[in-house]
Amino acid sequence: MVDGNTLLYATVGDPVAQIRAPQVMGAVFEKLAVNGVWVPMHVDQAGLLAVLQGLRTVRNFRAITVTIPHKQTVVAMLDRLSVAAQASGGVNMVRLDNDGKLFGDMVDGSGFVRGLELHGHHVQGAAVWLIGLGGGGSAIAAALAEARVARLYLTEMNRERATAVFERLGHYYPKVPIEIVNQPVGRVDFAINATPSGLKPGDPLPFDPAILSRETVICDIIMKPKETALIRAAESRGMRVHHGHHMLDSQIPMYLRFVNIPFSSDESILEIARQA
């Protein structure tokens, strides 16, 4: 029940009808007895700065998550950025700090890595092939480098985008071996689709899992449909798969940590989210 003491959280995007944060975080807040409400804010590119400047002045406002198409644009509007945000060139969480400064972080990538961990897959020391370097892919690339993969193969059709990511990662993670490739030259432990290919029925496979060892874990970041053609092709070859929804699910405890709301364990939060 919202009252005069309720703290405000929001997801800012265009569109917002599809977002699940209000329901999920509403359930989490209720369970944790946090007097907070998570609302959708439907804002287009032209309005984004005005909304941030407005929220700065609302004393009971705490934080927003930022979704499509604002994750890159919002970067220039903030006062401080995490290393993950700088390394990935995007932001998906913004917090109003006590000194009135807006702090941006990016947890799409660390959410993806955390999702793997929660399912027993560890990327540290692994060889990873990542296909697609849009917003999600860039964030995942930075998080994989941060998690100290042994080798990172990147595939991206847009040369300019590939070069930008390659240079940014080289700057922040100079010790991680990174190659831009059409397909990996060696064995990989993980292959990750971060392209939109698979969203629509009839989309071509982003890559053919048959070119990889059967030991490779095949990951997709597409959430809808849950069972993409890539996931089905991998499963029919008897390969292990990792579904798209884990990336977002695993971020829920990160949102709470970001705004200093205490909780007992990631698993307890994920359980609340699953039931919401």
Place this chain on the structure above:
Amino acid sequence: MVDGNTLLYATVGDPVAQIRAPQVMGAVFEKLAVNGVWVPMHVDQAGLLAVLQGLRTVRNFRAITVTIPHKQTVVAMLDRLSVAAQASGGVNMVRLDNDGKLFGDMVDGSGFVRGLELHGHHVQGAAVWLIGLGGGGSAIAAALAEARVARLYLTEMNRERATAVFERLGHYYPKVPIEIVNQPVGRVDFAINATPSGLKPGDPLPFDPAILSRETVICDIIMKPKETALIRAAESRGMRVHHGHHMLDSQIPMYLRFVNIPFSSDESILEIARQA
């Protein structure tokens, strides 16, 4: 339950801890099956303009109510004003219209008049004495003139404020006889306290009901305490009284009308609000 399609409403003020709109409107929305949430926004004078400019760009934002200390300041920040807002010099509701313009209205006064009506008291053709011309008093003065009282006696210690209200009312309601007085010279049907005197224990009476006919209805706009010293003095003389909370209660159906949310009757809405 808030979701990605929820419409946003807020009360903007400083402080906001005491406001009841989130609970009351939450209950009303639930009963009317409106997918909306009413949140508090704690905003000081310096932040007010930025918040309004931000809300302008939020497509699922619909309206705010404005409370202390912003009811006068906000006037200059809007695109359009109702006659009630212009005549009272204040605004307590702001709506974002389809053309992106902010429209301000003031229903403190009409809420007060409506509250009287709902209790069988009609001010049209009556002689009314109003004491106190701050934000609430100015709005009530304009609403009484709009409701075509036969005679309006105004009492206000601050001469400048009294003159400003007198001139504004003369401009918008030239046919209503208005006098600035220390106390009314003739019989009055209603005497209304719109001063803060009575908020604190030991406050002097804003006026002595004993100087008035026993037929006069004694009204207070103070909500807390409900039974002010004035109300008690009037009751002990056997006079009819009208409590402060009716002014705000009666505005709830007005908020709904303001944002085009249909409902069956004012009474049905007030009943939901009473139970919230």
